[in-house]
Ligand SMILES: Nc1ccn([C@@H]2O[C@H](COP(=O)(O)OP(=O)(O)OP(=O)(O)O)[C@@H](O)[C@H]2O)c(=O)n1
């Protein structure tokens with residue numbers, strides 16, 4: 001079956017406050033490249049990805065110094081206040097019938113195997129798209145509101161998943177769902193939340209938990225280890 005082209009859309013306009021670094025976390029080095037370079041190069045290297053759109057902070061002083069800044073396969077757009085705004089800005093460069101493969105800049109350890117599995121959802125008629133995900137492993141506690149720092153209760157972890165990225169949807173439907181979510185003040189922290197709110201069925205694709213989102217300092221050595229593992233695999 002032939003498919004419309006797949007375009008990677010990479011939100012990379014965050015400030016990385018939880019990382020508490022001297023620069024936005026996507027510009028921290030892992031080995032000989034920044035996190036952002038690892039992510040963009042991995043996406044561009046996937047045979048199904050036709051081009052990459054990256055959303056940057058409008059006053060980002062770091063990107064122009066990267067060797068890939070002038071890559072022909074890469075287009076830069078200005079990101080927005082929230083992650084969803086940055087994704088929406090990137091989607092403006094896609095045709096409605098193209099597949100948007102939305103992936104956090106902060107997830108450099110994503111594998112081509114997992115992207116291959118996610119792309120299979122294009123052949124399904126029961127869902128509109130899908131997301132990489134991994135089942136929750138720990139017991140989940142809800143914090144008390146009346147006694148902050150204390151447990152209110154244990155949440156059922158039955159059928160509870162961590163949503164990862166990439167998340168894959170037809171660009172036109174995702175654009176409309178994000179705009180609708182904005183108008184209806186839906187809390188949209190990933191693309192799937194907007195698609196769910198719009199009433200679509202979205203596939204959960206069980207995937208490698210090594211595809212971590214680098215968020216806090218302790219994530220850096222873990223990401224370095226996973227990247228080294230994948231480089232050794234070749
Ligand atoms: N306005 C924003 C906010 C976030 N992002 C991107 O969305 C991804 C996931 O967001 P997160 O991990 O929360 O990154 P930050 O918002 O930078 O981190 P923090 O919440 O700690 O500030 C990151 O690649 C980040 O660069 C974005 O493009 N535009």
Ligand SMILES: C[C@](O)(CO)[C@H](O)COP(=O)(O)O
Nearest residue numbers: 083104163164165189190213
């Ligand atoms: C999109 C995401 O990575 C899925 O888990 C997550 O929602 C991003 O959240 P953040 O607060 O913007 O890091």
